[in-house]
Amino acid sequence: MEQTMNYWLMKSEPDVFGINDLYNRPDQTEHWDGVRNYQARNMMRDAMKLGDPVFFYHSNCDQPGIVGIMEVVKEGYPDFTAFDADDPHFDPKSDHANPHWIMVDVRYVRTLSRTISLKELKPRPELEGMVLLRRGNRLSIMPVTEAEWEFILSLETTAL
DNA sequence: GCCAACGTTGGC
DNA sequence: GCCAACGTTGGC
Numbered sequence: 001m002e003q004t005m006n007y008w009l010m011k012s013e014p015d016v017f018g019i020n021d022l023y024n025r026p027d028q029t030e031h032w033d034g035v036r037n038y039q040a041r042n043m044m045r046d047a048m049k050l051g052d053p054v055f056f057y058h059s060n061c062d063q064p065g066i067v068g069i070m071e072v073v074k075e076g077y078p079d080f081t082a083f084d085a086d087d088p089h090f091d092p093k094s095d096h097a098n099p100h101w102i103m104v105d106v107r108y109v110r111t112l113s114r115t116i117s118l119k120e121l122k123p124r125p126e127l128e129g130m131v132l133l134r135r136g137n138r139l140s141i142m143p144v145t146e147a148e149w150e151f152i153l154s155l156e157t158t159a160l
Numbered sequence: 161g162c163c164a165a166c167g168t169t170g171g172c
Numbered sequence: 173g174c175c176a177a178c179g180t181t182g183g184c
Contacts, residue, residue, distance in 0.1 A: 011182090037167080060182050118183080136165040138181050 006047055007144040009055040009066070009132060010106070019056045019068040019111055028108035029073055032141075033081045034089040036101060040141040045076040045102045047143070054106060055144060055152070057132075058115070065117035066152060074105035116155050126151045 010032065012018065022030055035041060049072065056068040078099035082091040094100035121127055131142040144152075 013182090039167095064183065138166060140181085 005146075006049065006052050007054070007146060007149040008043075008048065008052060008072075009057050009142050009144050010070075011057045011059040011140045013060045014058045014067075015061065018058060019108070022056070022068075022070065022106070022108045023111070025108075029105055031074075031079075031103050031105050033079050033103045035079070035103065035140060036089060036091065037138075037140065040139055041100075041102050043141055043143065044104050048072050048075060048104050050075055053109070053149070055149075059140075063115055063117050065115045065120070066112065067115050068111040069109040070106040071109050072104050073107045076102040076104055079103040112156050114156065116152060120155065121152070124151070 017030075022028060032044070035044065052072040054070045054072060055066045056070055058064060058067050078096070079089075079094075079101040081087040081089045082094040082099065082101045083096065084090055085092075089101075091100055118132075121130070122133055127133060127148055130144070130148050131137060131139065132144075
């Protein structure tokens with residue numbers, strides 16, 4: 001059964017885990033742990049599929065924006081950091097028998113030739129309605145439409 | 161560092 | 173089930 005490809009955007013603070021950190025991981029692959037939001041969890045559990053392309057977004061930094069591309073290389077499985085009392089993302093309500101939290105593995109694909117900043121995305125009429133740009137949006141993982149994906153990539157080679 | 165927006169928690 | 177208090181996110 002053929003399934004439509006889904007596109008995603010995942011946020012991370014570059015001071016904590018930036019795109020260069022992903023680049024430097026063995027196999028350029030890392031598990032995306034620590035997500036403790038049910039909406040984001042549900043997307044990883046139900047909708048993110050092998051091979052789905054993902055924008056890497058740097059948040060909470062000098063220039064928030066999209067910095068690169070990665071892909072899903074392992075579909076949703078229990079986030080073991082929730083089981084570890086020493087982990088900052090520990091959740092006492094989650095255990096192996098009943099894991100509350102889910103993560104996926106992602107692999108580095110490439111770094112964009114320049115950062116496509118949030119500031120640059122905001123005024124674009126083509127991106128009106130994009131989840132990222134919705135007021136008060138705090139999701140760390142969100143869907144991107146194919147049209148949004150293509151448009152954003154077209155900006156990479158556009159002069160500012 | 162500030163603070164708006166939002167999710168979660170817990171008392172009732 | 174309501175909602176106030178609190179914690180977190182994340183742009184600025």
